[in-house]
Amino acid sequence: MSRILVIEDELSVRENILARLEAEGFDTIDAENGLKGYQMALAHKPDLIICDVMMPEMDGYGVLTMVRQNPLTASTPFIFLTAKADKLDVRQGMEMGADDYISKPFTRTELLGAIAARLQKQAFVAQQSEKKLAELRRSITDALPQELLLPLSEVLAFSKVLVESYDTIKPQELLETAQNLHNSSQRLQRMIENFIMYAQIELLATNPEELQALRSCQTLNPSDIIFAIAIQKAKQYQREADLILQVANSNVKIAKRDLKKAIEEIIDNAFKFSEAGTSVHVKAATEKDGFKISITNYGRAMSNEQIASIGGYMQFERKFYEQQGLGLGLILAKRITELHGGKLFIESGGTELKTTVSVLLQR
Incomplete structure (x- = not known):
């Protein structure tokens, strides 16, 4: 069930939207001004935000700016709801990161159509992300064992030379074998470090709080x-x-x-x-x-x-x-x-x- 946040200062309009959304099975939360709406967005992490433009405390453009700047809400679909929607207003909102505009007065079909389009697009993005992660897992499974085995086999081979020839090996040969052993060990260490760091990066990218601190x-x-x-x-x-x-x-x-x-x-x-x-x-x-x-x-x-x-x-x-x-x-x-x-x-x-x-x- 998708959760939708409705930010609208006119009570009758807000209640009308909430009733229509709840009748369609959506989980709804609401706020009567922009500042409270932004706070609700951070607290509840909705799947979509419907926001009026002209409001007290903080207008819709202010809400959109704050939402897009915060990693917790930066990718949340955002639909403006306004009685003033000329081309300049629409362009301003879109340039700031709005996903759609609905002009007042609106029909049930217009409201639900806009919501469906945004949620479907968000679902597609999520599917692509999951596909990319699946490809990453498959690549790791295919590449990692072979890549790690090569320097490891070199380490084993050079160490075996030292063990088996410890009493006859010449100083120069000992130095060369030790250097090869050291180089192979360094390459193996770097591969493991890179693998760990790459995994950490991918995990960090999904954590908004850590990303913001970084x-x-x-x-x-x-x-x-x-x-x-x-x-x-x-x-x-x-x-x-x-x-x-x-x-x-x-x-x-x-x-x-x-x-x-x-x-x-x-x-x-x-x-x-x-x-x-x-x-x-x-x-x-x-x-x-x-x-x-x-x-x-x-x-x-x-x-x-x-x-x-x-x-x-x-x-x-x-x-x-x-x-x-x-x-x-x-x-x-x-x-x-x-x-x-x-x-x-x-x-x-x-x-x-x-x-x-x-x-x-x-x-």
Whole structure:
């Protein structure tokens, strides 16, 4: 049974709507002004809101603004109810995030038709979300065991060499085996950490309270973090000469740990999927819309279809290229950025096979 919140200051109109909705089997709650209506929305989390425009305490536009800004109610279908509905009013409401308008006086058919359309659309969105989660579960089931087994088998193989040859192995061979063992262990650890973090992100995205708290985080002097990660990754791939740094500074609205993880994954990809001797350009600068961090490499390009299809546990052209890892780097960076209210863009292709991944964060 869908729950509908009716916010209307005229008692006769409000009671008329409530009676019609209850006769159709809807669970209803109501408020006589905008401020109380917003409070009711937070307390009861309705499936749909019907709201008058002209009201005391807080008008309908104020209610809509508050509803859309709060993660608890941001996606709730919202229908305006008004006697004043010229084109400018309708456009204003729609631009602010209203889903529909019903003009007074209205018929039973108009009211129920508008409600049915909004609820059906919401149900479709929920179905798509569930489908996406099902695909994620299937991808995890298919990809995770094999991806984890590869570095684990390497760890076992190298450790077996040490056990079986401990009394005859030469110092240089011992060092090489130990280094290979260490590298395989690090890769396994990173895969597990990425898997856990991706699962945590998907869970956090469904918790409005945690999401709201996360978006209040801020990082001061992000340039220090970007510099440190870029230099560390260049050394890891023995490509210090390929690194070009051009980083300005600005406070950004993102948790320090999350910024570090997102930039680390993007820069790692830039080195991993480009050849030694080609440049990796890391740039960060303040722009009108926020703080933009761009990482460019001149390796393998991505097609438009591949860029549009970025998702967890997805790797592109795997049968043609040897790739290690769960393919979570870009999707982790993308989801982290989005959770903090930012955006991630990818530009790839052209004659230079250039790929640029840009993160735009709020300041």
